[in-house]
Amino acid sequence: MKYPIKGSCQCGQVSYELLEPPQMVVACHCRECQKLSTSAFSITAMVDAKSVVFSGEMAHWQRPAESGNVSAAKFCPGCGNRIYHYNPDQPDQIKLKPSNLSDTRLIQPVAHAWVSEKQDWFEIPAGVKVFDKQP
Ligand SMILES: [Zn+2]
Ligand SMILES: [Zn+2]
Numbered sequence: 001m002k003y004p005i006k007g008s009c010q011c012g013q014v015s016y017e018l019l020e021p022p023q024m025v026v027a028c029h030c031r032e033c034q035k036l037s038t039s040a041f042s043i044t045a046m047v048d049a050k051s052v053v054f055s056g057e058m059a060h061w062q063r064p065a066e067s068g069n070v071s072a073a074k075f076c077p078g079c080g081n082r083i084y085h086y087n088p089d090q091p092d093q094i095k096l097k098p099s100n101l102s103d104t105r106l107i108q109p110v111a112h113a114w115v116s117e118k119q120d121w122f123e124i125p126a127g128v129k130v131f132d133k134q135p
Contacts, residue, residue, distance in 0.1 A: 003019055004017040005102060005106075006101070007096075007102060008100060009056075009078070009079050010081045011076060011078045011079035011081070013056045013077075013078040014056035014057070014076045014078075014083055015054075015055050016053060016100075018045075018051065018096070019051045019052065020051045022045035022047045022096070022098070023047065023048070025046070025098065025107060025108060025109050025110060026044050026046065026110070026112070026135075027043050028042050028113045028114050029041040029114045029117050029118035029122075030114035033114070034117075040119045041112075041119075043097070044095045045095070045096045045097075045098040045106065046096075047093075047096050048093070048094070049092045049094045052096060056076070058077070059077040060074060060075075061073045061075065065134075066134065067134055069087045070088050072085065081097075083096075083097060083100065084096045085097075109128060111129035112124050112131070113131045113134055113135055114131070114133055114134065116132045
């Protein structure tokens with residue numbers, strides 16, 4: 001894969017460039033991620049904040065996470081597409097929502113979290129790490 005990889009929300013108001021490969025790609029099956037993704041799970045690419053360059057105004061929302069941390073979210077105010085999550089106490093680490101990337105081949109989770117809340121019909125692929133809750 002060639003970097004940088006461009007990404008944008010559905011309406012195009014928010015765009016970004018990912019400069020280097022993510023540290024890790026994780027699928028999360030918690031109920032919050034099911035709501036977020038309108039699907040069975042969401043996928044997150046853990047990246048260093050310095051390796052993504054964003055452009056366009058984003059809206060903000062946050063909620064308490066089970067860990068006691070804050071889960072903060074940035075999204076496009078035009079189309080509502082979620083762009084990334086982060087912990088305000090660790091702003092150097094970004095949890096990018098990678099389905100917005102133009103090249104989606106990197107979206108291969110190596111770990112699945114919150115499988116205690118996963119949909120019964122989804123079978124965890126062989127060879128990935130599995131966590132009952134948050135790793
Ligand atoms: Zn948008
Ligand atoms: Zn989740």
